[in-house]
Amino acid sequence: MFKTNKAFSSFSVDDLPKAKDFYSRALGLKVSESAEGLELHPAGDAGVFIYPKPNHKPATFTVLNFLVDDIEKAVDELKKTGVRFEKYDGEIKTDDKGIHRDGGPSIAWFKDPAGNILSVLQNDQH
Numbered sequence: 001m002f003k004t005n006k007a008f009s010s011f012s013v014d015d016l017p018k019a020k021d022f023y024s025r026a027l028g029l030k031v032s033e034s035a036e037g038l039e040l041h042p043a044g045d046a047g048v049f050i051y052p053k054p055n056h057k058p059a060t061f062t063v064l065n066f067l068v069d070d071i072e073k074a075v076d077e078l079k080k081t082g083v084r085f086e087k088y089d090g091e092i093k094t095d096d097k098g099i100h101r102d103g104g105p106s107i108a109w110f111k112d113p114a115g116n117i118l119s120v121l122q123n124d125q126h
Contacts, residue, residue, distance in 0.1 A: 008046055011063045012053035013114035019050055022113050026081040027066075042066070058115030071099055071106045071122035078120070080108065085110050086117075 013019040020038055024031045027055060030041040032103045037051035054071040057117050068074040075085060085098025094100045099108045 006046075008035045008049055009064070010049035010051060011059060011116055012051055012056045013112065013116070014053065014056040015113060016050070016052050018113040023050075025118075026078070026083055028081075056114055058111070059117060062109065062117045064116075064118045064121050065107075066118070066120050068120050068122050071108060071120055072097070075099060075108050083110050 016033075020031055020033065023029050023038070026031055032039045033043065037049055040048040040050065042048065066074075068089060079085070086094070087098055088094045088100065089107075092100055093102065094108070097108070098110075099106055105121050105123045107119050109117055109119045111117055
């Protein structure tokens with residue numbers, strides 16, 4: 001039924017101006033603004049819609065993944081823009097840079113200003 005329909009994902013934030021600054025300045029994405037919220041324009045056809053929600057609660061899971069060719073470079077570049085990577089030490093462990101490397105893709109998680117979890121991810125299976 002939906003094979004030919006476009007789809008997009010969405011999630012909420014508690015402060016649209018902070019979100020717009022973060023996604024455009026820190027992550028370097030093209031961001032459009034409308035009365036309803038923000039639309040992110042990453043590479044490819046799929047857009048991402050961000051909407052304001054006064055009683056916003058950050059997601060406890062990853063809401064947006066960015067595929068990268070070189071995770072080391074991506075982490076280093078994002079750190080220069082002020083992004084802080086999450087550190088995990090449990091079933092999922094990250095190294096000193098905040099990168100999880102335990103089979104499968106290498107991945108590093110960080111949060112937007114609203115506390116939503118995002119990631120950069122490198123597919124190591126070439």
